[in-house]
Amino acid sequence: MVKRLEGKVALITGCGSSGPGWGNGKAMAALFAREGAKVYGCDINPSAAQETQAIVAREGGIMSVAQCDVTDADAVERLVKDCIAAHGDIDILINNVGTARIGGVVEQSLEDWQLVFDINVTSMFLTCKHVIPSMLKKGKGSIVNIGSVAGIRDSGVAYVSYSASKAAVLGFSRSVALQYAKQGIRSNVLMPGLMNTPMVRQPLISLADGYHTQSIEEMLAKRDQQCPMGHMGDAWDVANTSLWLASDESKYITSAEIVVDGGISARIG
C-alpha cells in the first residue's frame, strides 16, 4: 500500500512533548514517519526531541532532530538550512510550538504577553520566511499552523495573550495562503479544542489556577466535563487531521480554519 506521505520532507517544530505522554508535535512526528515522510524535528528541549526520534527509529522510520528555539531568528534560519541539507527541499511545515500563560490583561506582565506572542506567532513568521523559498523551488508545499479554539471562542479561562496570539495565527495563515495560492503552497490552521496533552499539566502554565481548581486532577476533570463528548481529545486527534492537511489528499484546501474539538466551539455557553 502506498504511504500517504511517501518521500515527502516534513519539518515539525516542537516535536517533543513537555512531559510524559504524547504532545501534538510528538504524535505528528511519529505518524508522519509511519506514513513515509522524512521528518526533521526541532525542540528547545533536546532530550524531548531525542525521545521522539528514538520512537520513530524503533518503528523503522526516518527522523533527524535538532535543538532550536523557534523564537531565535538565526537559529531558525540554521534549522531550515540543516533540514534541507539533511533531507532536501521541504514539502511540509508544521508550526506546532505553542505555550500559554494564565492571566487577564491587568494581571499579566508585559514580559509574559511578549513571550507568548514570540512563541505562538513570531515563530511561524520565522519558519515561513525560510521554508517558503524551499517550497517555491518545488512548486508546492503544505503549511499547517497549530492554532486553538481559544483564538475564536472564550474557554472561560483568562489567558489573554494565548487567545490573542491564537487569533493572530488565523490572520497570518490566511495571508500566507492567499499570497502563495498560485504557486501551489497551501497554508491552513488546525484549531484543537481541549486536549489532554502534557502541556496542560505543565506547572509553568498553571492551568489549574486558571480553572480555579486545587489540583491538576481536578482541573483535568473540569476540562472533561466542559467537552460535549464528556472527555478531552488527545494528540492523535490532532495528528490524524494534520496528516490529511499535510498530504496531497487535501490539495484543494487552503486558508481553511479547521476545528478538532469534539464540538465544543459549536456551543453557546
Ligand SMILES: NC(=O)c1ccc[n+]([C@@H]2O[C@H](COP(=O)([O-])OP(=O)(O)OC[C@H]3O[C@@H](n4cnc5c(N)ncnc54)[C@H](O)[C@@H]3O)[C@@H](O)[C@H]2O)c1
Ligand atoms: N493541549 C491543548 O489542550 C491544546 C489546545 C489547543 C491548542 N494546542 C496547541 O498545540 C500545540 C502543541 O501543544 P502540546 O499540548 O502538544 O504541547 P507540549 O507542551 O506537550 O509540546 C510542545 C513542545 O514544544 C517545545 N517548545 C516550547 N517552546 C519552544 C521553543 N521556543 N522552541 C522550540 N520548541 C519549543 C516544548 O519543549 C515541547 O516539547 C501548541 O501550539 C498548543 O497551543 C494545545
